[in-house]
Amino acid sequence: MKSKFIIYSLFFLIAISAILSCAKTDTIPALQFQKQLLAGTGKYQNTLHSWQLDSTKINGANVLLTNTQKNFKKTFLFDGAYFDSDNNLGKWEITTINKLKQTIIYQSLNRQDSVVYDIVSINAAQLNLSIKLSNGQTAIYSFKISN
Amino acid sequence: MTRYLKSIKNITITMAIMVLANITIDAIGQDTLAGDYNLLVIKSGLHVIKETVTVKGKLEIQAGAKIEFMDPGILICEGELKMAGTQNDNIEIYGKPMSEGIGIVIRGVDNNASIVDIKYSIFKGLQLPLLFDFGWKRSSVSIANNYFIKNIGKTSVIQVLNPPFNLNIDSTKIDFKIEHNLFSDNNAAVYFEDLKSDHVQVLITGNTFYGNRIYGFKNYNISTNVLYGRSDEVYAKFNPFIENNSFSFNYLVDNITDTIVHISNFGVYGSSKVVGFKHNYLGSEIKSQIQKGIYDQAINYNVPKVDFEPFLNQPDALNPAHVYLIRKIDNSILADTLFIKEPWKGFILKSNSEVDFSKAVLKYSFFKDDSSFKKSDTVLKYDIQPNGLETKFTITSNLVGLIKAGFYTLSKLMDKNGAYVPDVKLGYIAYSNELRRRNLITEALKVQNVMDSVKKQIPQKDSIKTAFQKIETPFKKRFEIEVKTGGAIFLGTISNKSSIFGNDMNMLLGVNVNYSLFSNLSAGLSIESFKLSNSDNKSNNNEQIARGMSFSTSMLSISPSINYDFTDINLFTKVKKIKPTVGVGLDIVSFNPTAMYNGTVYNLQPLGTGGQYADSTKKPYSTLTFGYFLNFKIKYQLNISNSVGVHMSYHVSMSNYLDDVGPDPYPSIASLLKSKIANKDAAIYFSNPTARNVLGQYRNSPDGAGDSYLNIGVFYSRKIFK
Numbered sequence A: 001m002k003s004k005f006i007i008y009s010l011f012f013l014i015a016i017s018a019i020l021s022c023a024k025t026d027t028i029p030a031l032q033f034q035k036q037l038l039a040g041t042g043k044y045q046n047t048l049h050s051w052q053l054d055s056t057k058i059n060g061a062n063v064l065l066t067n068t069q070k071n072f073k074k075t076f077l078f079d080g081a082y083f084d085s086d087n088n089l090g091k092w093e094i095t096t097i098n099k100l101k102q103t104i105i106y107q108s109l110n111r112q113d114s115v116v117y118d119i120v121s122i123n124a125a126q127l128n129l130s131i132k133l134s135n136g137q138t139a140i141y142s143f144k145i146s147n
Numbered sequence B: 001m002t003r004y005l006k007s008i009k010n011i012t013i014t015m016a017i018m019v020l021a022n023i024t025i026d027a028i029g030q031d032t033l034a035g036d037y038n039l040l041v042i043k044s045g046l047h048v049i050k051e052t053v054t055v056k057g058k059l060e061i062q063a064g065a066k067i068e069f070m071d072p073g074i075l076i077c078e079g080e081l082k083m084a085g086t087q088n089d090n091i092e093i094y095g096k097p098m099s100e101g102i103g104i105v106i107r108g109v110d111n112n113a114s115i116v117d118i119k120y121s122i123f124k125g126l127q128l129p130l131l132f133d134f135g136w137k138r139s140s141v142s143i144a145n146n147y148f149i150k151n152i153g154k155t156s157v158i159q160v161l162n163p164p165f166n167l168n169i170d171s172t173k174i175d176f177k178i179e180h181n182l183f184s185d186n187n188a189a190v191y192f193e194d195l196k197s198d199h200v201q202v203l204i205t206g207n208t209f210y211g212n213r214i215y216g217f218k219n220y221n222i223s224t225n226v227l228y229g230r231s232d233e234v235y236a237k238f239n240p241f242i243e244n245n246s247f248s249f250n251y252l253v254d255n256i257t258d259t260i261v262h263i264s265n266f267g268v269y270g271s272s273k274v275v276g277f278k279h280n281y282l283g284s285e286i287k288s289q290i291q292k293g294i295y296d297q298a299i300n301y302n303v304p305k306v307d308f309e310p311f312l313n314q315p316d317a318l319n320p321a322h323v324y325l326i327r328k329i330d331n332s333i334l335a336d337t338l339f340i341k342e343p344w345k346g347f348i349l350k351s352n353s354e355v356d357f358s359k360a361v362l363k364y365s366f367f368k369d370d371s372s373f374k375k376s377d378t379v380l381k382y383d384i385q386p387n388g389l390e391t392k393f394t395i396t397s398n399l400v401g402l403i404k405a406g407f408y409t410l411s412k413l414m415d416k417n418g419a420y421v422p423d424v425k426l427g428y429i430a431y432s433n434e435l436r437r438r439n440l441i442t443e444a445l446k447v448q449n450v451m452d453s454v455k456k457q458i459p460q461k462d463s464i465k466t467a468f469q470k471i472e473t474p475f476k477k478r479f480e481i482e483v484k485t486g487g488a489i490f491l492g493t494i495s496n497k498s499s500i501f502g503n504d505m506n507m508l509l510g511v512n513v514n515y516s517l518f519s520n521l522s523a524g525l526s527i528e529s530f531k532l533s534n535s536d537n538k539s540n541n542n543e544q545i546a547r548g549m550s551f552s553t554s555m556l557s558i559s560p561s562i563n564y565d566f567t568d569i570n571l572f573t574k575v576k577k578i579k580p581t582v583g584v585g586l587d588i589v590s591f592n593p594t595a596m597y598n599g600t601v602y603n604l605q606p607l608g609t610g611g612q613y614a615d616s617t618k619k620p621y622s623t624l625t626f627g628y629f630l631n632f633k634i635k636y637q638l639n640i641s642n643s644v645g646v647h648m649s650y651h652v653s654m655s656n657y658l659d660d661v662g663p664d665p666y667p668s669i670a671s672l673l674k675s676k677i678a679n680k681d682a683a684i685y686f687s688n689p690t691a692r693n694v695l696g697q698y699r700n701s702p703d704g705a706g707d708s709y710l711n712i713g714v715f716y717s718r719k720i721f722k
Helices: A002-020 A030-039 B002-021 B287-291 B428-457 B542-547 B669-674 B680-687
Strands: A048-058 A061-063 A073-077 A081-084 A089-096 A099-106 A111-122 A126-132 A138-145 B032-037 B040-042 B045-055 B059-062 B065-069 B074-077 B081-084 B091-095 B103-106 B115-119 B121-124 B130-132 B140-144 B147-149 B156-160 B174-179 B182-184 B189-196 B200-205 B208-210 B213-216 B227-231 B241-243 B246-248 B251-254 B260-263 B266-269 B274-276 B305-307 B323-328 B346-351 B361-367 B375-380 B382-387 B390-395 B406-411 B413-415 B424-426 B479-490 B505-516 B521-535 B550-565 B578-597 B600-603 B624-637 B642-653 B708-719
Touching (some): A002 B479, A002 B708, A030 A048, A030 A089, A030 A111, A081 A099, B032 B040, B040 B045, B065 B074, B189 B200, B260 B428, B406 B428, B479 B521, B505 B708, B521 B708, B550 B624, B578 B642, B600 B680
Parallel strands (some): B032 B045, B040 B059, B045 B065, B045 B074, B065 B091, B074 B103, B091 B121, B121 B147, B140 B174, B147 B182, B174 B200, B182 B208, B189 B227, B208 B246, B213 B251, B227 B266
Antiparallel strands (some): A048 A061, A048 A073, A073 A081, A099 A111, A111 A126, A126 A138, B251 B260, B346 B390, B361 B375, B382 B390, B406 B424, B479 B505, B505 B521, B521 B550, B550 B578, B578 B624, B624 B642, B642 B708
């Protein structure tokens, strides 16, 4: 009788532990996911993403880019640091979805500036940023991943 | 000052006496007695003895004392013993139920003219209530007005071994008196090593020996009597005086079958010619009937003749009260072996002295049917018509239709002083025989079952034919259904290879039908539903972590298998309840890998993450695949139909795409963008989630592992048809 009780208990415990140990699906919030697309997850070899300028539109019209411009790269580190191919340093943050705020220290001008981009779209390979220029025109910068 | 000095002196003297004599004060009011005492007084109240307690001097037990003996509790008295109960305030010496202690031992020679005086004490539920150990000696022994009831030991109730033997003439003798005691419902006898002796003069008178069950074997002999001993011709100055006792309903019970074998009242052996046993009531008025309960020369010519005539036709009124005669309601004789088959209207009881039936409970205990051990008790109503010492019971409860083999018990009887009177049982002998008959049938069936099982085993292990012995079980009885649960762990491309349990485990549910082909071989068909999921982040391999892939897929598999059982499938014995099984099988698996992108779950196959839709030379993979597996089970058989157990199976898939990650080069982003995939963003992400530089690499790198998974858990199985 006692051994039967032990068998039943063991059976029950194993069944319960199997159910309780089942994997749960973790959903990444949209804001966090956008940050991961932009700058990586912070895991091994995924600590930064470099984005190379691909095209630019001003008020919807394509702008012809020079070779130097085409080689311009923005690099976002997962910990919020930023640098680009013009040797500018800075920080980035996305506190609201589709709003990328950058604080950049321009090395050549020795000046710090802040700018907020609208993220038009982002996926694992493409990043489109939009900004209102001081002359009132809207510029859209398209970047492609360049890790 | 003088007064203070006197006080100090008195206190000092008192303390010195207490310490030096180790007197009884320690024991007074103490619950548990232990160790050695020089003197001991056990006062009224509850005391417990769990071990050997030795009293070297006088042991006095006062009225109202209750001493519980727990196994192996024993009280050894090496000096005087005085148990001074009173009629209204008994001493109780009893064994703790289920852990009964031994009893009191009188041991050693005490030359201080000390005595053993035991009166108005109840000895109950003990292994050996009173033992006068070999070499004991006291000036006299008196055991009077005590109750020895329901003692469980099968050795003796009172055992009197010889005092020291002295070849020189020793004028002193021990007067050994057993008077007016009740011996009832005990499992053993009163035994004297020498009833006739130069040193002990035995007097046994006025006692009632009622309803004792002396355990032995089926052959009636000297020691299987409620009173027995030796009587020799030499060194035998003092003849025993055994008169005015009542011997009623004492039986020899067979140790093995637990059934009543024989009447068993008095037995004697030795070289004496004759032993006096006159003026006792011996359970009957018929000489031939009396003779059956006496073991003497009439049975064995080597033993003395017991001179029991004249005998009493009824017990003396001064003996402890008891019912000595039971008759039918029409006053006809009732055989004690009567098998009760129909309800009784009543019965007549005769007692030796007044018995108070006012609180008596009449119960009928019976088997519920004709073959099983199911028992029932029912309390019956009755009317009483007293007529002097004769009482007529008329049963008023209607037992028609209820009567099966059983017996009546009349309990809670008292004498005129409110003292215990033994229960009366009617039809118990036939009932115990019936119980034995049913036991025998059950045992025989069990033996037959075991024999059948053993036959089925056929222990010729060297022959492969025996492992796959044909079985005679009907088609329907070969089926066994099994429900199982547990967990499924993915061990393929996206997994932690170094630690199985470092991976995701998802719930598994399944059902399996097993069919016994041969004695040790069975075929099975399982349907299992479960989920597999995993992530590269769980891996210990940095290259995998850098790859950053994850997936989740629902799995539905149909799996035929063939299994080898290490024990005979249809064998059920208590010794082989644990049954291991190994097997192999095929899987037909439906799967559908999915993953989450920006909060939405996507089916991965239509996205062509390996470039299946971006490259015209490629085709999308199928979500239906084959596989094979190895399984292992340990089954614990609860009974012939039901089992529980644990299972483990390792499955290898023929498809490398259970996790959507196959041996494909990473597709270029441009080709994915050009393709006709509906969700390009998701496809780009899932093709290379970390967007790292993967030029020339395959998606299933670094190890290129195929897909496999492990299912583990518990199951319950049942034979569908009995």
